[in-house]
Amino acid sequence: MNWGKVRTVILKEWSDAFRNKMVLFSVIFMPLLFAVLPLIMLYFMGQPSPNEVSGEDLGPFLPYQAYFGLQNPLHVVMVGMASIYTVIFLMAPLILPMMIASDSIVSEKVQKSLEPLLATPIRVSELLLGKALAAIVPAVLATWLAYGLYGALAALFLPGPVVGVILSLDWLVGIGLLSPLMGLFSVNIGILISSRVNDTRAAQQIGGFIALPLMLVFVPMFLGKLALTAEVFLLGALLFLFLDAGVLWLATAIFRRETILTRWK
């Protein structure tokens, strides 16, 4: 692996993609939206008097009461909702890289730049890794920054127990470790799919179907059946580490220069 060439591909991808204002806007604006909207909702949720939420209304949020040892029913609901909203930051790297990756493939297609690129002595693995990292790194950085902003604003405007959940070690592990690995998985799957189909839009749609089951993992959490602890996130991170390595290996094994040349045109 020639890391200099991987770096060249990454820097080229960024220079090219971020000149597209739509991509730049999406990568900056979407995470900001993720950071601010839940806070607004949580802030207004905290406005009614504690009497308006009773212990009987807790329903699916009951496990949060026990897990975090909270007395105030409103705080229990807010903590439950904050946990659900924070999942967005786990999911963001599944969505955001698609903006860069699809722009990268579409622009190569429009500019007919793949053939000269593939005529250079770059290995297919270097090209694919460069494209995958170029898509995932800004998405992860944007997610982390947005999560930082979300945490900072929460500390300013939300009650202590809610801030404690948002900035808990559990979520730091989840967003710091699991979310980039999940994002890398989604990008590699996208690349793998694009080797099998002729149409970039078809690749994106199939990629969406692949990302969907990943989101289903969180359904037990929404139903109060699964607490997302640091251990769960670590286990998930380990699983995705193996999955990422496997998918990257598979993508490199399946991809040939002529596959890219004839499929990505």
Place this chain on the structure above:
Amino acid sequence: MIQTQGLTRRFDGRSAVEDLSLEVREGEVFGLLGPNGAGKTTTVRMLTALLSPTSGSAVVAGFRLGKQNMEIRRRVGLLTEAPGLYERLPVQYNLEVFARLYEVPEKEIPGRVEHYLRMLDLWERRRDPAGTLSKGMKQKLAIARALLHEPRVLFLDEPTASLDPEASRMVRDFITDLRKEGRTIVLCTHNLDEADRLCDRIAVLKQRLIRVDTPENLRRALYGRTVCVQLREVRPEHIQVVRALPFVREVMECGPELRVRLEDPEEMNPFLVRALVEAGAEVQFVREEEHTLEQVYLDLVREGKEAGR
């Protein structure tokens, strides 16, 4: 510099290139001519290690296709039919990216990029996005990109296609300069006049190799040489006299002209003219008929089509 032996490529059972055996010598400009779908681009893609052959073998710049593809890519430059530039990126950055991918030493990149940009009159536009250049300038930039790593063989696929006459001339002049530097160039073109002017040898393809030779030899092989003698008045006895000459292969009357096919006009024309004058003909002009490469090409492709039936 390039040798191919039985090179064949099929797509889903359909043959794009069939049993192609040819040799390109060092320092020559070698033309690949053929109608659309004749396999020119597929041949170039195989020889630049972009497509693998279904069967057959090739050696490019001393390296075996299939086994030493990376070495081949390091030593060949490719100008694709479309320039394929990163249109949003500056002109200079387009070249820098490819210089790095072609493994040009980092400290040599600025100098080399500047050299080619100045050589091609693009230095003043170096900070502009490549998409803002004219078609001719884009093509020159794409040629510069193919030359950055000083390749031993340069493949040019339709370098003047879709360019206006001025831009085409600009690109042709540049190819002439490269030829003077002694580079080996493989040129795919539809422009027969361009092939005639630039190429040392030409291969006519239609899936298979139909013929390969110099443009001049291709003309001679197909038509021999024809001398046109214009007379004040053509009479039947003039035709009979010429037909009786032992070195004449064929005589045709074309208005005031006699078209005479013979082997060696430089040696035989004086005898031909003398015979006509002695027969009472008044000779006004004598010239050799030029067969255009277009005629040669069309006849060869037709011949190939008939042979393929």
